Amino acid sequence: MTQSAHLHPDRLFPASEPSRGVARELYPAVRDLPIVSPHGHTDPSWFADNQRFSDPAALFLTPDHYVLRLLRSRGLSYDDLGVPRKDGKPVADGRAAWRLFAANYHLFAGTPSKLWVDHSLQFVFGINDELSPVTADAIYDTIAQKLATPELLPRAILDRSNVEVIATTEFALDPLLHHQKMAADGYIGRVRTTYRPDDVTDPSRPAIVDNLKRFAELTGEDVATWAGLINAHRKRREVFRSFGAVATDHGVPSAMTADLPLVEKQALLDKVLAGRHDAADAELFRAQMMTEMALLSVEDGMVMQMHAGSRRNTDPLLMAERGTDLGADIPGTTDYVNGLRALLGRCGNEPNLRLIMFVLDETTYARELAPMAGYWPSLMIGPPWWFHDSPQGIRRYLDQVVETAGFYNLAGFNDDTRALLSIPARHDVWRREVCGFLGRWVGEHRLSRSSAEEIAKHLSYQAAKDAYRIK
Known part of the structure; x- marks a missing residue:
């Protein structure tokens, strides 16, 4: 379960x-x-x-230095987390970065970042399952699908x-x-x-x-x-x-x-x-x-x-x-x-x-x-x-x-x-x-x-x- x-x-x-x-x-x-x-x-x-936001990683991961710094502390690469480089060299795409985030979500136990992410998943997307390697793709797909709707445009998020x-x-x-x-x-x-x-x-x-x-x-x-x-x-x-x-x-x-x-x-x-x-x-x-x-x-x-x-x-x-x-x-x-x-x-x-x-x-x-x-x-x-x-x-x-x-x-x-x-x-x-x-x-x-x-x-x-x- x-x-x-x-x-x-x-x-x-x-x-x-x-x-x-x-x-x-x-x-x-x-x-x-x-x-x-x-x-x-x-x-x-x-x-x-x-x-619309391009993908779930662009919404939850790459703009949030609270999340990035803790993942970095465990040796994860910012390239693998999809963070853009000044030299324009390629970095991981959204889904790959999201899977890596999900695989390491246990690191956030006890942090406010986990409170914020869990709250957002439930409040905005109706997701109650814990983010993990098992649920990563399903949660990614649910978020991506809803990001394509008018209800998840930035101004609508302010309304919501x-x-x-x-x-x-x-x-x-x-x-x-x-x-x-x-x-x-x-x-x-x-x-x-x-x-x-x-x-x-x-x-x-x-x-x-x-x-x-x-x-x-x-x-x-x-x-x-x-x-x-x-x-x-x-x-x-x-x-x-x-x-x-x-x-x-x-x-x-x-x-x-x-x-x-x-x-x-x-x-x-x-x-x-x-x-x-x-x-x-x-x-x-x-x-x-x-x-x-x-x-x-x-x-x-x-x-x-x-x-x-x-x-x-x-x-x-x-x-x-x-x-x-x-x-x-x-x-x-x-x-x-x-x-x-x-x-x-x-x-x-x-x-x-x-x-x-x-x-x-x-x-x-x-x-x-x-x-x-x-x-x-x-x-x-x-x-x-x-x-x-x-x-x-x-x-x-x-x-x-x-x-x-x-x-x-x-x-x-x-x-x-x-x-x-x-x-x-x-x-x-x-x-x-x-x-x-x-x-x-x-x-x-x-x-x-x-x-x-x-x-x-x-x-x-x-x-x-x-x-x-x-x-």
Whole structure:
């Protein structure tokens, strides 16, 4: 008999009564709320072109670095998993890659990836059988058949998942052609862009000089002057807002910020443009740009997101063969109190600034981030991110931040995903964990039942809309 992957209705709820009973009662109030996905990395061409996904591997496997990295850890080849190469050499086709994925699906026991894949198979395709070598072809064929139907086109998936709004993320130099196409055909408002200027704010990037030249051409500004550089950002932010952007996003290795005098800022820019900067200069330039981005947010009201603490692309072979965002990024320790000192000292009390911090160094939750969010009116704590976007990660997060920051200094949930079908799965895990956490507090008589339901609804839906100022 084929093992069943059917998802139990009490999954992730507390094991003991009365907490489990309260969680069961809370969950129906949040289960069907619309999904607000204000930060993520889904491909905007999916929604602009609204074409079918080519095969199950393109849906579940190749865009999901969570899945790829674990398979890589067991020695599996990215060629055999169908991940495209920069040199264009052939890789495995979809079915072969899927069979390899299925043969190694047991590796995902205990990981959130298994929760997300099982949820997606059942929720979207009605598949309750466990993915395995025995079921691989049958599941592949079922998915492939349904992918050929209008109900599984990208926009229809958003409808089916009850996604109210979703944000993609584009770099400063991106021409936003896909968002232009959506605007032209009237598909606006639901899919928005996000301004991520790392391509022109991070001097550690090999192409930084060429990128800044292109930035000047794109905006008509003289980026060789500090004032011209900042005005170029001002113009690009305005363009992004015209395509629905409500936020900026910054992927930085540390939380370091700076507030230098103009003469020092210009001297730093001169070094970067001349290609004479070293690693310390690159860190200082990024630090100054974080403060500049905060000041621009004070002007235009865009919510600023900082994703700090990831040491990216640590496998040079993978980077050379296939590029970024394929699983070789590793968390590092981060100092938020000292790192954010310059930015918060300059504009942390400005009422128009909203800074959402995403944390990979969990040791900072209770020690730094919760006390900071519990004081600074401009600062909110983002949900567990990346390696901690999991049932246990959510539990650790809530345990460490709520008593100091409260529930209403949290930015709700966003899925930060490249895998479209994992969006409803990830939000469901968050909502179940919120209900379980609140159920335990009601069971301990720390919250009333009515307050718990109000908070559950807030954290599952309204918190993200409020944090990102989505109307």
